[in-house]
């Protein structure tokens with residue numbers, strides 16, 4: 001069986017153009033961007049070029065971009081950095097129940113430090129109701145953090161509406177856009193966000209690099225204290241190698257037209273599954289407000305992990321996790337109130353630039369063999 005990769009939401013391969021851009025920094029271009037001499041100035045120029053490429057994708061100024069070690073660090077800096085910078089004002093954070101652990105875990109950490117957090121519910125499609133955000137705001141609220149698109153089901157949140165509510169109340173607004181950047185529009189002014197997270201390895205850059213957009217004037221306490229790198233927001237000599245990779249990837253995904261082919265393939269995949277399985281297959285997530293590459297489907301009365309095991313060589317993710325000897329529904333599907341006999345059979349297929357129609361045909365044919373009642 002040839003291996004088939006349908007797990008682009010977990011990680012993407014490094015694009016060849018990204019690898020080419022990074023190559024000089026593995027060889028001769030080793031300077032420290034903070035050094036004053038020739039080796040430093042060329043490194044600094046490369047770092048600033050990368051910063052400008054990230055900024056261009058997000059529609060912001062280069063000095064509003066902070067390079068991080070990935071999406072997790074960017075989320076931690078946004079949330080914990082806000083908590084420590086604004087604790088004179090209050091200690092209440094609003095987020096959603098279906099955030100990535102890189103948002104939920106810092107929230108739980110801050111609860112241990114005396115903060116309070118409202119975890120908003122979502123509907124059956126995984127959407128937050130902006131009116132729930134409005135109702136949750138108190139005089140103590142310092143931050144609203146709602147993800148742009150969910151990693152498991154791909155549901156896109158009404159970020160612009162939530163952003164308008166945040167602005168009306170003068171509350172800082174963060175979105176984790178790790179899954180949406182490079183797949184749908186992510187211009188910060190259009191979204192109305194003050195902080196936005198990106199993760200390199202979801203958009204054809206390497207793992208271990210990401211960035212946080214920080215709107216001008218937004219004060220953050222650094223997580224890593226030290227010298228004044230990244231305008232004092234994150235100490236540590238920048239990896240020009242990784243930043244260059246992220247910059248080149250951002251330049252690559254500026255053009256969203258390849259997503260249309262991916263969307264068409266994804267929709268064909270879903271149609272083919274419906275044709276074969278009828279009401280024994282259920283779509284998880286929003287029908288239209290969903291990432292164009294993501295198809296989270298449940299095979300009713302099956303266990304997703306069992307199906308994936310039988311789909312030997314197909315890389316995809318399940319919606320359930322094994323805890324000791326019990327299989328549990330993913331917290332995202334549980335928050336969406338997906339019934340257990342449906343949720344247990346969930347598989348997330350996420351397509352990307354290298355996915356072909358023959359791979360999709362192959363997977364459909366193999367699913368038809370193994371998942372028939």
Ligand SMILES: Cc1ncc(COP(=O)(O)O)c(C=O)c1O
Nearest residue numbers: 070071072100102151178179199
């Ligand atoms: C929505 C979301 N946020 C954050 C992250 C974490 O990013 P990283 O792996 O770069 O730390 C991920 C990665 O799975 C993600 O899907």
